[in-house]
Amino acid sequence: MKKSDQFTPTSEVKPLPQDSQYLLRSNNEIVFLLKALAKKHAAISAYYTSNNDFATTALLDVDTGTNRIYLDLSPSQSANLALQSSGQVLCVTVHDKVKVQFDLPGLQLTTLDGREAFVAPIPDKLLKLQRRNYYRLSVPYNQTLKCTIPLPDQMPVEVEIMDISLGGIGIIGYTPEIPLEPGMVYEHCSLNLPGFGTIITSLQIRNSFDFTLRSGVHTRRSGCTFLDLSPQTEALIQRYILEQERKYRSKLMDLE
Known part of the structure; x- marks a missing residue:
């Protein structure tokens, strides 16, 4: 992957740390958590640029047989195109009031149960923050x-x-x-x-x-x-917070 393709977000949405007590590396633990998210079609904010541009999607399914996860398409066609062209997508969601974050090496278009969806390999690490780490x-x-x-x-x-x-x-x-x-x-x-x-x-x-x-x-x-x-x-609260952060960062960039 080229360095220019790597996602390096700022502020509260940061790349996965290489070493953290909250970082899951066990495939069984990761799959268990992803399946729990897929069961409720958890909303996901998928970041695809270093400017923290993101699309709203949802986790649809986890297939351990093919080592793949499936995500819903965004309502925005331009965002879907951006997700497909991005070399790395950072996904942020919430499970039982705990922030969950993982990286995907780009998304490919496929079909799932007769409808279009995104597919990517199951991540090999996943960050699950404790409740006290809520961003306020x-x-x-x-x-x-x-x-x-x-x-x-x-x-x-x-x-x-x-x-x-x-x-x-x-x-x-x-x-x-x-x-x-x-x-x-x-x-x-x-x-x-x-x-x-x-x-x-x-x-x-x-x-x-x-x-x-x-x-x-x-x-x-x-x-x-x-x-x-x-x-x-x-998911609604998460989207509100992320949107306010995006607007704030955009204003800072305009002042530079």
């Missing part, structure tokens, strides 16, 4: 994310989201009279991600403390954990 995105300054939390025997409270990850959110902008205390669980909370949709989930408050804004206004801030996210919701 600070909400861009030009966006306002809101979360509506239903309260028992009270009107729902709307709070501002300061940061978001696959594990949870940080919220701010409510008064001490609002009973958001550590350990409490709130169901049917609503989060709107502009351009991606609305998430309905349960939140558990992990910590709460007083906070003073630069303006001098006193408020409260809390860290919250998502409970029992569906694979579809995890």
Whole structure:
């Protein structure tokens, strides 16, 4: 493979390390995890350039007999062409709220069960990060994310989201009279991600403390954990985070 074909992404999406305690090399472990992802057709962000351009696809099947994995085509035809022409594709997905990442040496077009699909060899190593390694995105300054939390025997409270990850959110902008205390669980909370949709989930408050804004206004801030996210919701949050990162990097490049 030519050096120019190698994928060298920046920021939070990085090449697989050569040595890491989270790097799986056992074929049995890798196949087991990939089959679990294929069973739920896990959404995958497939990066194909050093500028962190990516396409959204899904893992369809794992064939140990031929040592191949099959991925769905992207809705974008231009992205499909880019994936086929790329010498290396970096795949990022989520399994049980844990980030999973692996490299594929390019994708070839084939058919699976009568439909077009991509095929590639089963990767010989795979990175599976622990939960504490979630990447937490600070909400861009030009966006306002809101979360509506239903309260028992009270009107729902709307709070501002300061940061978001696959594990949870940080919220701010409510008064001490609002009973958001550590350990409490709130169901049917609503989060709107502009351009991606609305998430309905349960939140558990992990910590709460007083906070003073630069303006001098006193408020409260809390860290919250998502409970029992569906694979579809995890994929939506992942796509939102990756898209914000892509926009941020694009702006930095424009300033250079």
